[in-house]
């Protein structure tokens with residue numbers, strides 16, 4: 638599971654741009670704060686490389702290493 | 706402790722202060738993560754780390770980290786860090802500084818820190834502009850780039866910080882961009898391991914001022930520009946200045962073991978007084 642913390646994400650889309658597997662998609666609808674929090678839509682493609690967590694400037698991403 | 710739903714770096718952070726004040730997509734947060742990763746790779750004890758910074762957006766980084774820190778005056782973090790290191794050479798002293806902080810008002814401290822080769826790790830977040838004060842041109846702003854103080858484009862030649870600090874005598878120097886997070890983490894690891902003055906320059910994005918003034922409005926525009934225009938040092942060494950115009954040279958510039966200042970000084974004390982200095986943490990001792 639990939640979790641994005643909506644309280645921390647500022648919607649910069651760096652995760653969408655830099656994930657080598659295209660896991661994230663930009664959201665088309667803003668949340669209550671007006672932030673476009675990306676959606677980890679293609680999680681089955683994730684290799685758990687953790688690059689997204691390393692590059693998220695707001696420490697908003699957790700990639701769970703222990704699941705299926 | 707790492708919690709199930711949190712970023713792997715959250716355990717080092719002062720959670721109650723988040724979200725941090727940096728603009729969306731600012732490079733400061735990426736550099737912070739790469740520092741944590743480099744620290745883990747170097748197996749540095751987090752409790753032994755002291756972060757020192759000056760003034761600027763980038764200099765606010767230590768305030769979000771759960772370690773001892775000093776937020777000092779503009780341009781002076783290397784001086785405070787030098788005092789700290791000499792007071793207790795066992796500490797891992799890390800300086801976070803911006804290009805304005807390190808190269809403009811603090812330029813002299815930077816070159817003399819390097820000249821002395823004191824065991825400090827200086828991470829300079831170079832966003833080519835003064836972010837905190839509203840987008841003034843800095844000593845690293847590229848020629849022709851726009852800022853609030855350069856409505857017709859900067860006409861001064863910028864410093865090449867990695868080259869400057871190499872020439873001044875640092876024993877580890879590297880430069881990467883925020884689009885090279887893995888390489889950057891690895892250089893921070895080596896910088897922490899090096900017993901001497903280590904300088905890691907990070908070309909970073911200030912989308913709010915540099916980006917907006919220079920037709921790269923979004924953080925992604927800026928990071929694509931960095932990725933597309935960076936060239937590894939090994940390749941750059943075979944190219945001439947014309948071919949290198951507008952390019953960002955990244956990689957390792959210096960990595961050589963050299964005599965280190967605080968060790969030299971403590972050795973001298975021992976030699977002259979016939980015993981080891983007992984000044985370290987002396988204030989904590991019973992009398």
Ligand SMILES: Cc1ncc(C[n+]2csc(CCOP(=O)(O)OP(=O)(O)O)c2C)c(N)n1
Nearest residue numbers: 760761762763779803804805806835836837
């Ligand atoms: C002695 C002094 N002079 C000027 C200032 C105003 N000032 C605050 S931050 C700053 C520049 C910051 O630029 P930089 O170090 O590149 O950091 P950034 O905000 O871009 O991360 C200046 C000039 C100050 N605080 N103190």
Ligand code: SF4
Nearest residue numbers: 646647649650652693
């Ligand atoms: S990189 Fe982080 S802050 Fe930026 S959009 Fe992705 S989760 Fe949000």
Ligand code: SF4
Nearest residue numbers: 656683684686687689
């Ligand atoms: S861990 Fe790697 S593959 Fe998985 S979402 Fe993050 S960047 Fe993409």
Ligand code: SF4
Nearest residue numbers: 727728731762836911
């Ligand atoms: S003004 Fe620039 S450097 Fe400062 S937080 Fe915003 S993007 Fe970052």
